[in-house]
Amino acid sequence: MANQVYDVIVIGTGAGGGMAIKTLCEAGLKVCALNAGRRLNPEKDFRNHRMPWEMKFRGFGDPEKKAESVGFMDSEWVEGVWEHELTFTTAPGSVWFWPRCNAVGGKTNFWGRSSARFGDIDFRAASLDGVDVDWPLTYEEIAPYYSRTERMIGVSSSVQNRPSNPDGEYLPPFNFRCLDHILQKGAEKVGVPYLHDRISQLTENHEGYPQCHFCGACTTGCDTGSFFSTPWRFLPKAEATKNLELRTDALAKNVLVDENGKAKGVAYIDRKTKQDVEVYGKAVVVAASCIESTHIMLNSKSRQWPTGIANSSGQLGRNLCDHLYGESASGYLPQLLGQPPFPDGVGDNTIVWMPRWQNLKNPREEKFIRGYSVYPGGGCSEYPWYATQAEGFGSAYKREVKRRYPTPVSFTIQAPSLPQDTNFVDIDPIVKDVYGIPAVRIHFQWDENVLKMWEHSKQVCADVIRAAGGVYEDSGESPEIPGWSLHEVGTCRMGNDPKHFVTNRFGQTHDVSNLYVCDASVFLNPTDKTTTISIMAFTLRTCEHMIENFRTGVHKRA
């Protein structure tokens, strides 16, 4: 096995890596997949309907470990799947929050499941408002890949006839809750959309997987595979072909090159034995998530690629963008005070969204360019978070907590930052991780445009609450820390000109024809939509391009 050469080495097993592994294996290529962490056992590693009183710390987590937690998903319910060992740094003046799921399947195990398509309003945004550059492809070209991805994974939504968020092929939507009907009326009065989200969560049995049982604990892992994750949906299909070798605890260090500067394999560290290992392939797919893929490529220095592999443009690591998240408004709906509880939390709060409504008719009608979306949520959540804040004690207090249970509402903004010269990643000149790998360093600050969106959203969302007859209480003082959304993009942008872009329109690097990038780093900017389904649709297209290159002999089989 030591000298075996595979057709393709895939680094990462998340949305991009998972789709790549499945597509390539089904095409008959021999694939070796590297994953930095272990394989999960859903029966043991997920929440699996355990109630808080069955948990040592009631699901709140060990207070002594709070300082090292990487966020709400790094919880007592799913332990040992988030990266705590590998260091990264931030430049002075920058902050970055970077939860990395190193388990097989990556963040698809716990993702938010919102699955809207990008549209021409996103791909052609630069032509419309004159800022930055267009994407090197049209909606018409990518639409069939979205359709195929939607059919594979199952997405629930409704047809909405808005070209700015194109309709896909959907299972029936989640039903509106009481709070949705009320807030929709408010949104109508304010003149903003309030619609079904596109959710990768099954409202019907689909492709052999059972429909959702609406337990509402999605971000602690699904025990029935009723929402898409690589381990549930793609790995079994890839493994059935017998073309896959999956190596776990394999931390990729760098891409290896031959004397012509082409990729010939990957060097990794076996985290169990701490040994350096090399694995060889005719082509390499980097799909380790935006920043980590870039980190690996920047660390892939050679005689031919002194500043990192496929970086002749100098653009590798540049253009880091993220979704600004934050609580634009919160309050409560007095109409529902004292009403019997309703299972509002069954979709883990991704039932509805307010897709971008700004700058649609005229790209310059607002004080900012482009646009943002908003996710409304609320109602009876599993834990009544407002109870700590509610004043007083005793029977009156106890009754008030019960009366308020169905009423809370809140709005979360999802707003795209724009590429800035000052937002990028590079290699820290000093710091190395425990394996001696030079650490990635992140430079990032919110830009003025995205902060204008944040201010704008506070006003609109407060208006929606009031117009719905609700009581507006509060808006987040500041947005969440950069990185919070887990939607970072842009560090290996795709484009036609090799001087300005890392990959071509197929995600194949301009410089190294057998090196492909299959994650959100190829996106030009975040748009107002989430990244996961687009990672999968773009990866499907990239892999079919690669398969064609194997068929026509551009890449030789192993």
Add this chain to the structure above:
Amino acid sequence: MAGQGFQRREILRIMSMAAVASHFPGFTTWCFAQAHPGSAGPQNIKPAKYTPLFFAAEEYPIVERLAEIIIPTDQTPGAREAGVAEFVDFMVAHDKDRKFPFRLGLGWLNAHSDHLFGKHFLQLTPEQQVSLLEPLAYKAKYRDGEEEGRQFFEKFKELTVMGFYSSEIGYKEIQNPALKFYAESPACPHTEDPEHKHLPAPKW
């Protein structure tokens, strides 16, 4: 697995609960009084007397009393039945940032009680206890010189609320929908009244 039924999951769930209970032989009310309906085992185990992990023998009854005042037993069970004092003790025992403030806070409470009534907190009548706590809990009743007490009460209430509403009794108190599974995406039953202006009178 796709074919894994609820029955199997339910068995796993109960097994995991029993496993947790056995990790904490000290717990009585918290684990054993809250066995999932339908699980035969744990309910039959007789609770032993709880030995606090952190609080001293003279402190723990104050913890119990405070929890009970914050979430009392009235028409429905309260903090006492839900074993909240045990949870508070457990969490403080596992949190170096809480240990000192809680010990100090309980000391403040007794000293303040001595100052106002010439007796320790537990010797006061229930009405006197409430009258001591109200100025710590309601903005309109705040008094100068009680800042430390207000901070302690806020911290104590936070753990009490966490302990209660994460217990099965707390779930039942607010009729937490997470106690059930749903065969279909639950739908609002008032679609003829989208603004929800004509709902039945509040239930509570």
